[in-house]
Amino acid sequence: MLNKLVFVINCGSSSLKFSVINPLKKEILFFGLAEHFHNKNSYIKWNINNNKQKIKFNSKTNHKIVLNYLVEKILKKNLFLYKNIIAVGHRIVHGGEKFTNSVIINKKVIKAIEEASVFAPLHNPIQLIGIKEIIKILPKLKNKQVAVFDTAFHQTIPETSYLYALPIKFYKKYKIRRYGAHGTSHKYVSTIAAKMLNIPFNIFNCISCHLGNGSSVTVINKGKSFDTSMGLTPLEGLVMGTRCGNIDPAIIFYMNKQLNIKIDEIYKILTEKSGMLGLTNITSDFRYIEDNYLKNVEIKKATKIFVHYLAKYIASYSILIKNKIHAIIFTGGIGENSILIREKTIKKLKILNFFLDKKLNNEIIHGKSGLISTIDSIPILVIPTNEELMIAHDTFKIINNQSNL
Ligand code: AMP
Numbered sequence: 001m002l003n004k005l006v007f008v009i010n011c012g013s014s015s016l017k018f019s020v021i022n023p024l025k026k027e028i029l030f031f032g033l034a035e036h037f038h039n040k041n042s043y044i045k046w047n048i049n050n051n052k053q054k055i056k057f058n059s060k061t062n063h064k065i066v067l068n069y070l071v072e073k074i075l076k077k078n079l080f081l082y083k084n085i086i087a088v089g090h091r092i093v094h095g096g097e098k099f100t101n102s103v104i105i106n107k108k109v110i111k112a113i114e115e116a117s118v119f120a121p122l123h124n125p126i127q128l129i130g131i132k133e134i135i136k137i138l139p140k141l142k143n144k145q146v147a148v149f150d151t152a153f154h155q156t157i158p159e160t161s162y163l164y165a166l167p168i169k170f171y172k173k174y175k176i177r178r179y180g181a182h183g184t185s186h187k188y189v190s191t192i193a194a195k196m197l198n199i200p201f202n203i204f205n206c207i208s209c210h211l212g213n214g215s216s217v218t219v220i221n222k223g224k225s226f227d228t229s230m231g232l233t234p235l236e237g238l239v240m241g242t243r244c245g246n247i248d249p250a251i252i253f254y255m256n257k258q259l260n261i262k263i264d265e266i267y268k269i270l271t272e273k274s275g276m277l278g279l280t281n282i283t284s285d286f287r288y289i290e291d292n293y294l295k296n297v298e299i300k301k302a303t304k305i306f307v308h309y310l311a312k313y314i315a316s317y318s319i320l321i322k323n324k325i326h327a328i329i330f331t332g333g334i335g336e337n338s339i340l341i342r343e344k345t346i347k348k349l350k351i352l353n354f355f356l357d358k359k360l361n362n363e364i365i366h367g368k369s370g371l372i373s374t375i376d377s378i379p380i381l382v383i384p385t386n387e388e389l390m391i392a393h394d395t396f397k398i399i400n401n402q403s404n405l
Helices: 063-077 107-120 124-137 152-156 181-194 250-257 263-272 275-278 286-292 297-318 332-337 339-347 356-363 387-404
Strands: 007-010 013-023 027-035 042-048 051-056 085-092 147-150 206-211 215-221 224-228 325-331 380-382
Touching: 007 063, 007 387, 013 063, 013 286, 013 387, 027 063, 027 387, 042 063, 063 124, 063 380, 085 124, 107 124, 124 147, 147 181, 147 387, 152 181, 152 224, 181 206, 181 215, 181 224, 181 325, 181 387, 206 332, 215 297, 250 263, 263 275, 275 286, 275 297, 286 297, 286 332, 286 339, 297 339, 325 332, 332 339, 339 356, 339 380
Parallel strands: 007 085, 085 147, 206 325, 325 380
Antiparallel strands: 007 013, 013 027, 027 042, 042 051, 206 215, 215 224
């Protein structure tokens, strides 16, 4: 049953994550990361059968070079992988309004991904390079490529959630609206949560908190995304590692007109120099933040602000659920590991019947999944996200339906 493997490719702006997965067995046979492209510190590291390897690259490294290396130097030398790959799944950051689900990649899809690049200029063009390179280096899989969009899961959110109160032509003509992000992760963890609680997904209601370098909260009603904190781009919403989240938009005007900061520099400030890094002036790394919470006043203050935003979102989203809330889910590097953030956030939500079991909260870290709430609480779950597995699963499903046609 090996010949059912999916090659999963996740091209970031200067990195590439990859894996080969058996979706039926939920088995990850090969995975790794190449990062710091166009930089002398670039490298690739991978793991096959628990054998770890790491190789330094040079400042010429880019997505094409890494994909070629992966196929020629790793996959072709591990024929049990190479021969059994039946499809390639690509993570695509932005699908605009066109995609409500994952799709087989063809010329039309490539054009639509190109069109949505205006909303994700750092990601979509790079992800298209990934798609086009695979056609060259793995021609037998040319028509077996699937695009899995971060935005697709959120295409069910209603107008009341996705329209901004701008003149309506900015939506109608320019498609400026809330698209959200982390859809693959929210879909994956909520599907697992419904299974854990033995509730059919089509009646499952929850609030999913993906807390990582980028963070977002999504409210899911009857198995469908109903509102989400990220907006037109992943800058809106929660306080993040280096992104500001919600601010008064007039601050941008003030910085530009009164402080003479150029618009490109303002964008850089909001995306790369704000959030926890901006507030602490030290770090965006929650491991450091957690270790120094009691020692450093600025870190304590920034953490309280992070928690304040998060609790506010969870509380306001809980009124959007029409019937019973079945669970809150924590995922992402912080959600899966930060005992502190989970404790401080849940403490603020007692009025909504969320109560933390401190012992369980201390135990469920480092890749474990499980309940961290008391018996009288609405269930609070920690579920490690696995976007790669979700991409492999969607790819496999779609490729098989196609071959059944
Ligand atoms: P992600 O973007 O999902 O990889 O998450 C990255 C974030 O998770 C960073 O802020 C990390 O500091 C944080 N993180 C990872 N491991 C831990 C940990 N053991 N404790 C607290 N935060 C962690």
